[in-house]
Amino acid sequence: MEARLEVRTVEERLRAVAGRGDALASAAAAERQAIQRARARSVRRAQEAAVASAVASGAMVALTAIERSRALADAERQAAEQASQGRDSELKSVRARIRELAADLDTAVSSAHGAEMERAARRMKLDQAAERAAEEFAIDPDTLIAEYGPQAGIPAAEEGQPPARYDRAVQERRAQVAQRQLDQLGKVNPLALEEFSALEERTSSAGCSPAGKAGWSSPSPTTCWSPGSRSRPGRRGRKSGGCRCCPAASAR
Secondary structure (H helix, E strand, C coil): CHHHHHHHHHHHHHHHHHHHHHHHHHHHHHHHHHHHHHHHHHHHHHHHHHHHHHHHHHHHHHHHHHHHHHHHHHHHHHHHHHHHHHHHHHHHHHHHHHHHHHHHHHHHHHHHHHHHHHHHHHHHHHHHHHHHHHHHHCCCHHHHHHHHCCCCCECCCCCCCCCECCCHHHHHHHHHHHHHHHHHHCCCCCCHHHHHHHHHHHHHHCCCCCCCCCCCCCCCHHHHCCCCCCCCCCCCCCCCCCCCCCHHHHHC
16 A cells, blocks of 8 residues: 555656646747747847938938038028029119100100201291292292301491301391381381372372472472371361462462
8 A cells, every 4th residue: 555655656746747847848948939039029129220220320311411401502592682682773773774764765755846846847937938038029948048048248237348247146136226226217107109109190180290389399208198197198188278288289
């Protein structure tokens, strides 16, 4: 019985040792697997660390390039701003110049228009003067210019002096003096000579001959009639009975 108990005890011990061996073998296998997994993780971590290091190096290169690009962009932007400011100032000066040229153009156009109008007025005056010279004096413009143009000499005011050269200021002063003298003469009757001739015919037909009457002179347009007198030549006076200068008419 004791032997059987011992055998059983030994068997139980063997089974226990075998169980421990299996457990240790399983633990060793698990430990080996864990070691393999740890090695794989370390390899993967090393790879990832290399990749991360490469990424970091690339990021540094990229940051350097970005910084360089940003600096270049800032420089170009500043240059563009300065160029834009310069173009703005040039544009302002060009616009001011355009306004000045437009004002000069308007002035030139106005001056040209005024000059054209003045030329047209002078041309019209010349045409009118030519027509008047042709109608009143039967002189064509070429002859008028040749004989009375600025190149012709101006007759002297006094006899015996040579003709003077044309001077507009001098001739304007002479025209003003002549106009003042003409204004001092007053109104002139343009029909005085015709009326004087008619008066002579009437006095001759009435028997009042200037040669046959002693002390009686030939009537003149200034003594027989003037624009201011009320009685006209050849008419009887209101109460005196005729012309004052004609004795026959007074005795009638």
